[in-house]
Amino acid sequence: xxxxxxxxxxxxxxxxxxxxxxxxxxLAAVSFFAATNAKExxxxxxxxxxxxxxxTVHGISIFIVIACVxxxxxxxxxxYDYALQHVSDDLDFKYIFSAFWEGQEGSFMLWLFWHIVLGxxxxxxxxxxxxxxxxxxxxxxxxLVSMILGLYFYFGDEFFKIGSNPxxxxxxxxxxxxxxxPNYTSLINGNGLNPLLQNYWMTIHxxxxxxxxxxxxxxxxxxxxxxxxxxxxxxLKPVLPWALFSGAILGLGxxxxxxxxxxxxxxxxxxxxxxxxxxxxxxxxxxxxxIHANLIAKGAGYSIKSTYLFYIFTFVLILYSxxxxxxxxxxxxxxxxxxxxGMEWQLVGFIMAFLIPPLGMFFYxxxxxxxxxxxxxxxxxxxxxxxxxxxxxxxxxxxxxxxSIPVYNTIFTALDMPESWQRRPPIDVVDHYNxxxxxxxxxxxVFSGAxxxxxxxxxxxxxNERIGKLVRNIGxxxxxxxxxxxxxAWSGNINAWQYKLLLWSGVFSILINMNYILSVVKFNMKLAxxxxxxxxxxxxxxxxxxxxxxxxxxxxGFMDASMIEGFTxxxxxxxxxxxxxxxxxxxDYLVTxxxxxxxxxxxxxxxxxxxxxxxxxxxxxxxxxxxxxYNKMMTKIEASNPDTKHYAHKDIFTHVVGLxxxxxxxxxxxxxxxxxxxxxxxxKQGDTIWATKSYIVFEGFNQKPTNEKYVSKxxxxxxxxxxxxxxxxxxxxxxxxxxxLIRESFGLSIDDEIKELGLKFKFPKVNPQDRTxxxxxxxxxxxxxxxVLQAILFPWINLVWIGCLLSLFGLFFSMIYRIRSKRKRIxxx
Amino acid sequence: xxxxxLIGGILILISVIALMSMVQEMSPYVSFSDAAKxxxxxxxxxxxxxxxxxxxxxxxxxxxxxxxxxxxxNEEERKVVLLDAKPQDFERTEEIVLTGSMKxxxxxxxxxxxxxxxxxxxxxxxxxxxxxx
Numbered sequence: 020x021x022x023x024x025x026x027x028x029x030x031x032x033x034x035x036x037x038x039x040x041x042x043x044x045x046l047a048a049v050s051f052f053a054a055t056n057a058k059e060x061x062x063x064x065x066x067x068x069x070x071x072x073x074x075t076v077h078g079i080s081i082f083i084v085i086a087c088v089x090x091x092x093x094x095x096x097x098x099y100d101y102a103l104q105h106v107s108d109d110l111d112f113k114y115i116f117s118a119f120w121e122g123q124e125g126s127f128m129l130w131l132f133w134h135i136v137l138g139x140x141x142x143x144x145x146x147x148x149x150x151x152x153x154x155x156x157x158x159x160x161x162x163l164v165s166m167i168l169g170l171y172f173y174f175g176d177e178f179f180k181i182g183s184n185p186x187x188x189x190x191x192x193x194x195x196x197x198x199x200x201p202n203y204t205s206l207i208n209g210n211g212l213n214p215l216l217q218n219y220w221m222t223i224h225x226x227x228x229x230x231x232x233x234x235x236x237x238x239x240x241x242x243x244x245x246x247x248x249x250x251x252x253x254x255l256k257p258v259l260p261w262a263l264f265s266g267a268i269l270g271l272g273x274x275x276x277x278x279x280x281x282x283x284x285x286x287x288x289x290x291x292x293x294x295x296x297x298x299x300x301x302x303x304x305x306x307x308x309x310i311h312a313n314l315i316a317k318g319a320g321y322s323i324k325s326t327y328l329f330y331i332f333t334f335v336l337i338l339y340s341x342x343x344x345x346x347x348x349x350x351x352x353x354x355x356x357x358x359x360x361g362m363e364w365q366l367v368g369f370i371m372a373f374l375i376p377p378l379g380m381f382f383y384x385x386x387x388x389x390x391x392x393x394x395x396x397x398x399x400x401x402x403x404x405x406x407x408x409x410x411x412x413x414x415x416x417x418x419x420x421x422x423s424i425p426v427y428n429t430i431f432t433a434l435d436m437p438e439s440w441q442r443r444p445p446i447d448v449v450d451h452y453n454x455x456x457x458x459x460x461x462x463x464x465v466f467s468g469a470x471x472x473x474x475x476x477x478x479x480x481x482x483n484e485r486i487g488k489l490v491r492n493i494g495x496x497x498x499x500x501x502x503x504x505x506x507x508a509w510s511g512n513i514n515a516w517q518y519k520l521l522l523w524s525g526v527f528s529i530l531i532n533m534n535y536i537l538s539v540v541k542f543n544m545k546l547a548x549x550x551x552x553x554x555x556x557x558x559x560x561x562x563x564x565x566x567x568x569x570x571x572x573x574x575x576g577f578m579d580a581s582m583i584e585g586f587t588x589x590x591x592x593x594x595x596x597x598x599x600x601x602x603x604x605x606x607d608y609l610v611t612x613x614x615x616x617x618x619x620x621x622x623x624x625x626x627x628x629x630x631x632x633x634x635x636x637x638x639x640x641x642x643x644x645x646x647x648x649y650n651k652m653m654t655k656i657e658a659s660n661p662d663t664k665h666y667a668h669k670d671i672f673t674h675v676v677g678l679x680x681x682x683x684x685x686x687x688x689x690x691x692x693x694x695x696x697x698x699x700x701x702x703k704q705g706d707t708i709w710a711t712k713s714y715i716v717f718e719g720f721n722q723k724p725t726n727e728k729y730v731s732k733x734x735x736x737x738x739x740x741x742x743x744x745x746x747x748x749x750x751x752x753x754x755x756x757x758x759x760l761i762r763e764s765f766g767l768s769i770d771d772e773i774k775e776l777g778l779k780f781k782f783p784k785v786n787p788q789d790r791t792x793x794x795x796x797x798x799x800x801x802x803x804x805x806x807v808l809q810a811i812l813f814p815w816i817n818l819v820w821i822g823c824l825l826s827l828f829g830l831f832f833s834m835i836y837r838i839r840s841k842r843k844r845i846x847x848x
Numbered sequence: 849x850x851x852x853x854l855i856g857g858i859l860i861l862i863s864v865i866a867l868m869s870m871v872q873e874m875s876p877y878v879s880f881s882d883a884a885k886x887x888x889x890x891x892x893x894x895x896x897x898x899x900x901x902x903x904x905x906x907x908x909x910x911x912x913x914x915x916x917x918x919x920x921x922n923e924e925e926r927k928v929v930l931l932d933a934k935p936q937d938f939e940r941t942e943e944i945v946l947t948g949s950m951k952x953x954x955x956x957x958x959x960x961x962x963x964x965x966x967x968x969x970x971x972x973x974x975x976x977x978x979x980x981x
Binding site: 394395397402405406409410413416417420421424438439441442443444445446447451455592593594595596655656657658659676677679680805807809 | 850851852855856859862863866867870871873874875876877890891892905907908911912932933934936937947
């Protein structure tokens with residue numbers, strides 16, 4: 020069949036460039052490989068030149084592929100499946116980036132993009148490490164490009180799919196009768212971007228996170244290059260700024276994910292221990308362990324082996340996390356996972372390709388990796404730093420163990436193990452992780468603070484003067500900490516001993532880092548980064564403790580004595596009903612649902628909070644505007660977005676969890692109208708109809724009706740019935756004016772209603788012989804207008820953000836310091 | 849023996865103990881009738897929504913009470929009470945994981961995880977719908 024109005028050129032260019040990008044990455048990998056192994060300088064240089072050229076071609080091809088995908092998306096060419104799935108005619112242009120990386124293919128291209136940028140920087144700066152590092156990077160690119168190849172290999176009826184191509188045509192991958200129409204493109208509209216993802220976080224979070232993912236490959240590549248070339252010590256220095264960069268960016272990406280969840284999603288928190296969150300945190304923890312091992316190796320010569328392993332596993336764990344999110348294996352245990360695409364084996368192959376060879380090299384080289392003969396002293400910094408790195412490793416093992424449950428289940432099923440082997444995630448996931456990670460936090464806060472007062476390469480025994488100094492610094496801080504934490508626990512209502520312990524270690528970390536900054540760091544920029552980073556950890560811990568332990572559902576008050584046995588108040592009393600306009604007491608606040616506005620598919624609520632003093636005076640007043648997003652038919656709510664009032668010391672988080680069913684679903688509203696029961700009444704002038712809460716008098720006819728529903732036409736003969744409704748307890752009157760109309764010799768009724776009283780009127784007949792009218796009246800239930808609201812108070816949550824940002828800034832600061840001092844050394848020499 | 853090895857050994861020991869205690873918490877899903885045997889304990893039950901049975905959510909009466917019927921893995925159908933608001937778009941749910949306990953023949957759930965049909969399948973359905981218009 021000849022199709023018309025298709026735009027096949029961008030697809031053809033894109034397909035060609037994917038293949039070119041794939042082939043050139045293989046060429047780059049081989050050339051840089053040969054350059055690394057070449058003995059003669061001239062051979063090395065020429066291989067390197069070919070490698071650079073091939074990598075440049077690779078980079079340009081991938082950029083063209085990305086441009087082609089953007090082109091078909093911007094122009095809404097729905098003949099391309101990726102455009103069909105991720106954009107729509109009504110999608111705002113500002114969301115085009117979000118739509119691009121919403122899908123698997125787009126996010127792989129984002130990852131490729133960052134690797135190419137990093138490769139560009141490495142080609143200029145890596146000097147003697149360029150060839151091995153770029154060879155490994157190109158090899159990684161071979162695997163990444165294969166994820167968007169979209170090739171099918173057939174073995175009889177079975178087929179094996181390599182990659183998923185972002186430029187496949189809709190008619191090639193989907194089967195629908197619509198494709199029998201040559202002009203089908205004019206009939207279809209795209210699916211658009213998931214409304215949950217239509218916010219600015221989706222624009223900034225994925226690129227940051229993927230730069231974080233991408234950057235973890237640099238320490239990995241240096242580590243493999245070290246093993247490869249046997250220069251076990253030389254790589255430790257150039258890798259450090261890269262590892263610090265990666266730690267800062269990956270950390271920022273994870274933090275942004277938390278902030279997004281907190282600001283824009285409605286699960287009420289910044290960290291849910293979701294598998295996807297966990298598996299981006301674990302590589303970060305291992306990377307931080309690696310940075311510490313790296314510092315030990317540089318400062319004292321120990322831990323070179325650990326540095327190798329930590330950096331290798333950082334990247335492998337990134338691949339593992341990619342596997343978990345993209346293979347569909349997480350299934351019902353995560354809210355973030357992509358849907359499966361039949362690429363599980365390709366992803367497993369990706370992991371194995373970067374796990375087994377480096378480990379093989381490591382064991383092959385193990386004996387030649389240098390380490391000092393003398394054992395490290397317990398008074399040395401390297402000893403305690405190493406313990407800290409082990410604690411991070413320990414934390415990672417515990418987190419990964421639970422997170423990987425779906426993987427064990429899949430393996431058990433594949434091996435035909437009995438059903439009883441299957442394991443499920445713990446019932447209270449958050450509690451499960453918190454209970455174990457609490458100890459990690461305590462250990463890290465104490466070690467990271469105190470170890471800074473120790474020195475590298477310390478003797479086995481210390482002089483009395485040194486001991487005295489240590490005891491003063493650490494001991495006095497501990498005493499002060501105990502005093503301060505006692506006061507905080509007492510005033511802040513921290514009762515459980517676990518929380519007290521966490522509080523103590525958090526306060527200790529803050530105080531000892533302050534002490535360190537004031538007494539040792541002063542203006543020594545080399546030490547400032549680490550002091551800031553560790554101080555941030557202490558602040559973060561205090562923030563986590565208060566915002567978590569003292570988190571309070573403000574929207575309590577509905578259930579009281581009717582509590583169900585075995586369930587806490589928190590289980591059963593989270594939400595409150597707010598009728599419109601009726602101030603409702605909710606904890607310390609008087610809360611009113613003032614009104615709402617619909618703009619497009621978004622309905623924004625105006626919720627007024629008043630805090631009253633004991634004398635009933637308003638101490639404080641503010642409005643919050645949570646909203647809900649309807650689907651395109653306005654029949655369902657797709658997403659509920661919270662709104663939060665921020666204070667320095669607490670946040671009040673509010674979102675709408677429920678609406679009257681008629682507000683949620685317009686179909687239900689229509690059904691309710693259809694099912695109204697009208698009763699007919701025959702009335703003379705002055706007669707009364709009795710309704711449940713009001714009465715209505717027929718006051719007479721009106722030849723000139725003002726009912727807005729009536730649009731007059733020439734030749735019409737309209738008669739309106741003047742109906743006046745009253746209630747017993749007020750003076751107020753309401754008027755209705757249903758019309759009986761003769762138009763082109765047919766009788767019609769034009770209805771009227773009194774919304775406040777829930778009355779609807781029809782006027783089906785005039786009976787001229789006895790001067791009566793037939794009026795049909797129905798009573799609707801009074802219109803229900805309310806919201807079901809959830810409001811949560813998070814005390815001191817700002818400390819979480821401040822602590823994290825400070826830690827990441829510490830990493831970033833150290834990186835800048837190290838790059839600058841390297842430049843200075845080069846300039847000096 | 850080196851001190852770091854000793855500490856490493858201790859950490860491995862703690863890891864093993866921690867992991868073993870963690871495994872205890874990862875009990876498999878149970879059926880309604882298993883949960884009924886121990887009404888004081890919290891369990892996880894997985895199953896399918898009974899779409900033909902009534903769902904009750906009346907926020908005017910209680911915004912924290914939502915009831916519906918679910919069939920567990922053994923096709924046993926029970927009434928479920930969720931102590932929370934009704935989730936958006938609940939009717940389309942395919943699979944439900946409940947956390948809670950059995951009380952007097954009803955399963956009282958304090959939390960619920962739902963799985964909806966994948967976007968890809970929906971896209972297929974949507975295209976077919978357009979085709980037949």
